[in-house]
Amino acid sequence: xxxxxxxxxxxxxxxxxxWLRRNREGLPFGxxxxxxxxxxxxxxxxxxxxxxxxxxFWSDIVVIRSTAAPTRGSTRLTVxxxxxxxxxxxxxxxxxxxxxxEIHIPVRVPVDVVGTxxxxxxxxxxxxxxxxxxxxxxRQNHVLLQANEPGIYEGECAEFCGLQHAHMIATxxxxxxxxxxRWLANMAKPVRAPSKPSEERGRGVFLEQGCAECHRLRGxxxxxxxxxDLTHLATRRKxxxxxxxxxxxxxxxxxxxxxxFKPGNRMPQVPMSGDDFNxxxxxxxxxx
Amino acid sequence: xTTVLTPRAxxxxxxxxxxxxxxxxxxxxxxxxxxxxxxxxxxFTTMAFFLxxxxxALLMRTQLAQPNEHVVSPGTFNELFTTHGVTMIFFAVIPxxxxxxxxxxxxxxxxxxxxxxxxxxxxxxxxxxxxGLFLYAGVFTGHAPNAGWFDYVPIALRRYNPGPxxxxxxxxxxxxxxxxxxxxxxxxxxxxxxRAPGMxxxxxxxxxxxxxxxxxxxxxxxxxxxxxxxxxxxxxxxGFHFFDVGHGGDPLLWQHLxxxxxxxxxxxxxxxxFGIATSIIPTFARRKMLAFxxxxxxxxxxxxxxxxxxxxxxxxxxxxLIAIVFFAAASMMVVIPSTIQVFAWTLTxxxxxxxxxxxxxFIGGFIVFFVLGGLSGISFAAIPIDQATTDxxxxxxxxxxxxxxxxxxxxxxxxxxxxxxxxxxxxNEPLAQAAFWLTFAGTAITFFPMHIAGWLGMTRxxxxxxxxxxxxTYNLIESVGGFILAxxxxxxxxxxVWSRLHGPPSGRDPFFGGTLEWTTESPPPHxxxxxxxxxxxxxxxxxxxxxxxxxQDLDRGTRVFDEGHETPxxxxxxxxxxxxxxxxxxxxxxxxxALCVTLLFVLVLLSHYVSAVAFAGIAALxxxxxxxxxxxxxxx
Numbered sequence: 001x002x003x004x005x006x007x008x009x010x011x012x013x014x015x016x017x018x019w020l021r022r023n024r025e026g027l028p029f030g031x032x033x034x035x036x037x038x039x040x041x042x043x044x045x046x047x048x049x050x051x052x053x054x055x056x057f058w059s060d061i062v063v064i065r066s067t068a069a070p071t072r073g074s075t076r077l078t079v080x081x082x083x084x085x086x087x088x089x090x091x092x093x094x095x096x097x098x099x100x101x102e103i104h105i106p107v108r109v110p111v112d113v114v115g116t117x118x119x120x121x122x123x124x125x126x127x128x129x130x131x132x133x134x135x136x137x138x139r140q141n142h143v144l145l146q147a148n149e150p151g152i153y154e155g156e157c158a159e160f161c162g163l164q165h166a167h168m169i170a171t172x173x174x175x176x177x178x179x180x181x182r183w184l185a186n187m188a189k190p191v192r193a194p195s196k197p198s199e200e201r202g203r204g205v206f207l208e209q210g211c212a213e214c215h216r217l218r219g220x221x222x223x224x225x226x227x228x229d230l231t232h233l234a235t236r237r238k239x240x241x242x243x244x245x246x247x248x249x250x251x252x253x254x255x256x257x258x259x260x261f262k263p264g265n266r267m268p269q270v271p272m273s274g275d276d277f278n279x280x281x282x283x284x285x286x287x288x
Numbered sequence: 289x290t291t292v293l294t295p296r297a298x299x300x301x302x303x304x305x306x307x308x309x310x311x312x313x314x315x316x317x318x319x320x321x322x323x324x325x326x327x328x329x330x331x332f333t334t335m336a337f338f339l340x341x342x343x344x345a346l347l348m349r350t351q352l353a354q355p356n357e358h359v360v361s362p363g364t365f366n367e368l369f370t371t372h373g374v375t376m377i378f379f380a381v382i383p384x385x386x387x388x389x390x391x392x393x394x395x396x397x398x399x400x401x402x403x404x405x406x407x408x409x410x411x412x413x414x415x416x417x418x419x420g421l422f423l424y425a426g427v428f429t430g431h432a433p434n435a436g437w438f439d440y441v442p443i444a445l446r447r448y449n450p451g452p453x454x455x456x457x458x459x460x461x462x463x464x465x466x467x468x469x470x471x472x473x474x475x476x477x478x479x480x481x482x483r484a485p486g487m488x489x490x491x492x493x494x495x496x497x498x499x500x501x502x503x504x505x506x507x508x509x510x511x512x513x514x515x516x517x518x519x520x521x522x523x524x525x526x527g528f529h530f531f532d533v534g535h536g537g538d539p540l541l542w543q544h545l546x547x548x549x550x551x552x553x554x555x556x557x558x559x560x561x562f563g564i565a566t567s568i569i570p571t572f573a574r575r576k577m578l579a580f581x582x583x584x585x586x587x588x589x590x591x592x593x594x595x596x597x598x599x600x601x602x603x604x605x606x607x608x609l610i611a612i613v614f615f616a617a618a619s620m621m622v623v624i625p626s627t628i629q630v631f632a633w634t635l636t637x638x639x640x641x642x643x644x645x646x647x648x649x650f651i652g653g654f655i656v657f658f659v660l661g662g663l664s665g666i667s668f669a670a671i672p673i674d675q676a677t678t679d680x681x682x683x684x685x686x687x688x689x690x691x692x693x694x695x696x697x698x699x700x701x702x703x704x705x706x707x708x709x710x711x712x713x714x715x716n717e718p719l720a721q722a723a724f725w726l727t728f729a730g731t732a733i734t735f736f737p738m739h740i741a742g743w744l745g746m747t748r749x750x751x752x753x754x755x756x757x758x759x760x761t762y763n764l765i766e767s768v769g770g771f772i773l774a775x776x777x778x779x780x781x782x783x784x785v786w787s788r789l790h791g792p793p794s795g796r797d798p799f800f801g802g803t804l805e806w807t808t809e810s811p812p813p814h815x816x817x818x819x820x821x822x823x824x825x826x827x828x829x830x831x832x833x834x835x836x837x838x839x840q841d842l843d844r845g846t847r848v849f850d851e852g853h854e855t856p857x858x859x860x861x862x863x864x865x866x867x868x869x870x871x872x873x874x875x876x877x878x879x880x881x882a883l884c885v886t887l888l889f890v891l892v893l894l895s896h897y898v899s900a901v902a903f904a905g906i907a908a909l910x911x912x913x914x915x916x917x918x919x920x921x922x923x924x
Contacts, residue, residue, distance in 0.1 A: 033578075036639050040579040043635075044628035052620045052666070059670030060616045067672045068609065085448075120443040121539065123604060123679060127745040131675035134605045136540065137442060138533030141606035158604075158679040158747045160436045162443055163362045166750035242754075264362055 067131040069142035075112035079103060079145075083115070083122030083135040083157070086164040086265060087228055087241040096218070097187035100228030101241045104173045106180040111145040123158035126172050132158045147174035154242070163264030169242025183235075190219025191231045191287060202283025205276045214267070217287075226266060233287045240265065252281045297842040301818050303850045308401070308814040310874050319874045321406035322814050326413050327392030328710070333417055334384035340424070341375035342777070344368045346770055349734075353767035355755035365751035366434040367453070371427055373437030374457065377557070378464055379420045381695055385560035386468070386506075387416060389702060390475055390499045392710070396805035396812060397493045399484025399821045399828075401855035404477040407875050407914065412470040414882030419463035422889060426456030433457035436749060438550065439520075441531040441542045446524050455524060455893055458517045463889050465510050465517075472503035472510075479503075481857050484804070485847075485865040486823035493803045493826065494577060497584045498563025501591035505552045505559070508595070513549035516542060525895065540605060547598035554687075555594035555622075557695045558658070562587060562629060564698035565651050568705050569633050571801045572648040573640025576827060579632045586625035586632075593622045603674045612671055619669035626662055630655060645799075646720035650701025653728045657693020661686055664739065682742025688735040700727065700780055707784060708798045712810040713791030716783050723779040730773025737762040737769075802827030807835060820847045820856055823863070877914035881907050 078093035081103065090103045105111045115124050117135040125132030126145065132155075133143040147153065157168035175183060194200040203220070206212060212222030218231045236246050243261050244250040253260065256277070258267035272280070293301065310316045310325075317325060348368050351359040360368065391409065395402055403409045426432055434453045435444040444454045479500050483492065520542070522528040529535035531542055570577045577583060599607060599615040633655060642648060664686040668674040677683060700723075707715045741762040746753065753759055797806040806829045808817050819841045822834040829835070841847045849856060849868060857867040884907035891900035 036578045036635050037582075039635055040582060040628060040631045044582075044631040045624055048624050048627045052623060052669075055666070055670055056617060056620055059672055060613050063670075063672045064609075064613075067675055069606075120448055121440055125745075125747075127676065131672065132604050132678065133675075136605060138538065139540075139606060155745065156747045156750070160366075160440070160443065160679075160749040162448065163366065165747075166362070166752050 068144075070110060070112045070144040075110045075144065077105065077109060078112045078114060079105070080114045080116065081124055081135070081170075083117040083119070083124070083161070085119050085162050086157070086168040086262070088124070088168070088170045089118075089228065092184060092187070095184060095188045097184050098216075098218070098229045099187055099232065099236070101169070101238070102171045102173055102236050104175055104180055104183050105145060105147060106177045107150050107174045108148055109146065109177070113143045113145050115141045115143065120161050121159050122161050122168070124155070124170060125158045126153050126155035126170065128153045129155075129172060134159055145172065147172065150174050150176055164262050167241055167243045167262050169238075171237070171242060186235070186288075187232055191217040194283060194286065196282070196286075198279045199283045199286050201276070202279035202281070202286075205272065205280045206283060209270050209272055209276070209280075210268075211270070211280075230284070230287060234285055235288055248281065248285065251284060252277075255281060255284070294843045296845075297818075297839075300842060300845060300848050300850050304815045304818060304848070305813065307850065307853055310814060316874070318879055319410075319876045321402070321410050321872065321874050323391050323395050323403045323406065323409060324710075324812060324814075324816075326409050327388050327390075329413055330383055330387030330391060330416070333413075333420065334380050334388055337375050337420055338380040338384070341372050341380050342774060344372040344375070346774060348372065349767040349770040351751060352753075352763050354764060355753050355757070355760050357752060360751070362751045363434065366436075366749070367427075367432035369749055370433040370436050370439075370457070371423075374423065374433060374461070376691070377437065377553070378461060379416075379423065381557055381691065381699070382468070382553075383416055384699055385557070385695070386471055386475070386499070386502060387413065389560060389564065389699070389706075390502075391471075393706065393805060394475060394478060394496055394499055395482065396709075396808070396816055397496055397803045398479065398482060398487060399804045399817060399823065400478065400482035401816050401820075401849075402871055403474050404482055405474050407872050407878055408470055408474050410875070411878035411881060412467045412474065414879045415467035415470070415885060416464060418882050418886040419460050419467060419889075422463055422886065423456060423460035426453065426460070431456055438543075438546055441520070441523075441539045444520065444542075445531065452893065455521065458521050458524075459889050459893055462514055462517050462521075463885070465514050466885070468506055469510055472506040475499055475503040476507070480860045481866075482855060482869075483858050483863050484820050484823050485856055485858050486863055487828075487858070488863040489861055490581065491823055491826045491828075491863070492584075494566035494580070494583055494587065495560075495563035495803070497587045498559045498566070501588045502556050502559040505556050505591045505594065509549045509552040509556070512545050516545035516549070519545075521892075540602075543602055543605065544598070547601045548595075551598040551601065552591070552594040554690070555590050557691055559587060559591060561654065561695045561698040562590075564702040564705075565633055565654060567801070567803065568647045568651050568698075568701055569636050570640075570827065571705075571799050572645060573637045573642045574800075575636065575640035576802070577632065578636045578639065579628070580826060583629055583632045586628040589625040590622060593618065593625070597622060600668055600674065601678075603668075603671055604678050616669045616671050616674075620666070623662070623666055623669075626658075630659060630662075646715070646717060646724055647701040647705035647799075649721060649724045650697050650704070653724065653731070654694055654697040654701065657689045657697065657731065661689030661694055664689065677742055679748050680742035681738040681746045681748065684748055685735050685738030685742060688738070689731075692735065693731055697727075697731075700724075703780070703784065705799070706805075707787065708794030709805055709810050709812070711788050711791070712794055713787055714794045714798060715787040715791060719779065719783045723776050723783060726776030726779060727773060728776075730769050730771075730776050733769030734766050734773050735769070737765045741766075797829065800829075802830050804828055807838070818842050818848065820849065822847075875914065877910055881910045881914070884910060 080091040082089040088101050090099050115133050115135040117137055122135045123132050124135060129145050129147055130143055133141045151174055153172040155170050157165055194203050207222055212224055214224035214226035216223050216225060216229045239246045239250060239254050240262050257269055258265060310320055310322060320326060347360060351357050351365060431451055431453045433456055435449055439457060442448055479496050519530040523530050529537045531537045531539050566577055566583060596618040597615060600619045603612050704715050704720050741759050744759060746759045794810055796810055804821055807821055819838045821828060821838050824834055825831055853871045853873060854868050855871055856865055857869050858864060859866050884903050888900050888903040
């Protein structure tokens with residue numbers, strides 16, 4: 001960085017010198033053609049060779065270790081991240097936990113993220129945590145995630161993936177270890193049973209009105225895999241890959257007209273009666 | 289040089305005029321083989337495409353000015369950025385450099401009367417025009433390309449992109465590739481064989497070295513793109529599986545083949561700009577270019593190393609570590625020929641007695657942006673930085689500093705610099721300087737904040753962004769900058785049009801330039817030079833004795849070649865007279881062939897393969913008739 005500014009400074013200085021000395025010939029300190037040629041060689045070859053060698057050694061030999069894919073056995077948790085148009089699926093290895101768009105990890109634990117895609121190329125990137133890694137058909141790419149402070153780290157899909165590339169936000173939530181363990185245990189559980197009549201009715205609507213064809217509720221016949229797993233939908237902060245907040249208003253708005261917030265996404269508008277609709281939203285809100 | 293011609297000399301000029309004159313009116317322009325007319329056609333066409341690309345850019349900047357805007361739909365936005373990229377790279381900047389500047393200036397700079405293959409030159413233009421119109425036929429029928437200018441698979445495959453949008457993209461680029469290849473071969477042969485006797489390679493203008501390097505790059509890089517596009521079309525239209533994982537294909541194949549072309553392409557974009565800089569700097573610094581041979585070598589070296597760095601566009605795809613470290617090292621190497629040139633330019637200015645007129649100011653702006661863009665470019669060779677910044681606005685900032693700052697600025701400077709040569713009139717200097725400052729400020733304001741937005745995590749190709757990200761301010765500044773930039777460009781255009789109509793006459797050589805184009809009249813006659821000029825240094829126009837010799841040659845009739853439609857051919861290295869070439873006359877066949885090839889591509893697009901083959905046959909037939917031996921012209 002500093003080298004860059006020095007280089008830029010030298011060039012600007014020479015141009016300025018040219019302007020100031022526009023009426024005088026030759027170099028300011030004397031010296032003719034040969035001195036000029038020598039300067040071109042020194043500034044144009046020797047200087048960059050020295051600076052670039054330094055940069056190469058520092059970045060491509062030393063720092064690169066910190067962004068390299070984790071070696072086998074160096075991590076204690078493996079998360080499979082699968083890109084979809086236009087959302088992220090996260091599966092926690094050796095548990096039944098599946099979630100979408102919001103990936104919880106324990107603080108100060110190295111996590112191996114295995115990236116794949118279900119359709120086109122996406123790129124998984126949490127700027128504050130590590131490099132980006134492309135999710136390419138037929139390939140598995142690895143990237144190390146480790147958060148040393150609890151918090152919410154947001155990132156966007158970095159490879160153009162179609163109409164809603166702009167609304168494909170991945171969020172990594174770093175929790176203290178006990179909180180993470182509780183969260184993971186809950187995620188691995190099947191869907192909770194309805195506790196109110198309206199939720200009971202909403203469950204019926206979900207299973208009968210077509211939602212089940214694309215979405216999965218683990219523990220029910222709903223096992224679609226086009227859209228995100230909704231088993232614990234109510235635990236997520238946002239809807240539709242970070243597009244809107246997951247509250248009553250936005251959830252109802254999303255179900256009523258999925259194309260309003262995120263035009264082009266795969267979810268169709270499903271016509272239903274007002275009572276059915278209210279029951280469905282109630283039910284979805286209960287899926288802790 | 290306003291020496292009065294002797295009656296004998298006048299007679300010879302009259303004769304040349306008769307031999308080289310073309311048909312009057314529109315028909316003359318349609319059948320022309322004069323490299324200057326073809327250069328102007330290229331210039332006007334590329335300016336029209338530049339305008340289209342600019343409008344697309346402003347629409348995008350309006351959409352992105354604030355978070356959550358709804359100026360255009362997401363689908364339209366994807367079409368806008370794709371078409372903007374394709375237009376600017378393939379139909380505006382490169383053809384303006386090679387087609388307009390290269391075509392117009394190379395023969396004049398090397399003392400030739402035309403390009404080596406004048407009719408091929410015409411064919412190259414008509415195919416270029418047709419392919420551009422082909423692409424825009426897609427745009428105007430609502431099927432603009434929409435998968436990004438690098439069109440990655442599988443998003444460009446039929447499954448995810450069923451419309452004809454990508455077919456317009458792929459076919460238009462194969463189509464325009466024909467034109468570019470023809471043009472590049474023509475320029476290489478012209479530069480090697482048609483230099484004025486005496487112009488050995490070490491006396492050739494640096495602009496021609498740059499064009500030579502560019503043309504070679506194009507010839508070797510384009511096949512990779514063409515193969516890639518043919519694979520894509522075979523997969524889209526005929527069900528092949530080049531990129532399907534399920535059938536043993538690989539989506540990374542597309543990326544490798546694409547970038548093997550597209551990284552050299554980046555140097556193809558800046559090399560002619562280097563060439564323009566090395567023409568303008570010595571003229572206004574009033575001294576020879578410093579380290580001339582080193583600069584010439586550096587230009588060729590940039591083109592060569594440019595072929596070994598493609599994978600630095602793919603550092604995030606998970607290539608093996610050893611491979612990416614190799615490509616990072618190669619990418620750093622390419623910096624060295626660039627720094628040689630930067631310091632040669634700046635030191636030439638420092639050591640000379642520079643006149644800061646508009647063309648030199650544009651070159652100053654070029655150097656500033658090239659250095660800034662180059663420095664941000666070096667950061668991509670540092671793999672960890674690349675993996676963080678790739679596909680963000682930091683990249684967008686970087687390549688716009690290069691493509692707009694470093695490639696378009698010299699073009700603007702060059703437009704002013706050679707305006708008197710082309711029109712015979714002077715441009716308006718104060719207005720041109722005002723336009724420079726406006727464009728300079730516009731470029732900096734538009735593209736500099738993009739670095740910051742990129743560092744903050746703003747990714748490319750998003751049609752909108754949420755307000756809590758804090759990118760809004762930067763984007764608003766960028767959009768304002770975009771409109772300032774547009775105002776600067778409008779001022780440039782206004783200056784050129786106004787000066788064309790009302791500018792004072794310029795004479796042959798208003799700036800006392802060093803190269804041969806300044807020795808002839810402004811605008812140059814069809815035959816360029818009444819006498820093929822003598823050359824004994826890289827800056828022949830500054831050799832006053834040689835120019836006086838030229839005037840006597842005209843009187844004596846040596847080096848005039850007024851026996852027919854002729855130009856001398858010379859040996860490749862030393863520039864000894866080798867042969868006298870009989871040049872072809874104007875012809876309608878190029879435009880006929882271009883028309884047949886257009887219909888061929890339209891029919892392939894519409895999947896009418898049998899009729900497409902028929903038109904390929906007709907084109908071949910037209911090609912045969914074109915090469916039919918014509919009757920000897922009546923001796924004058």
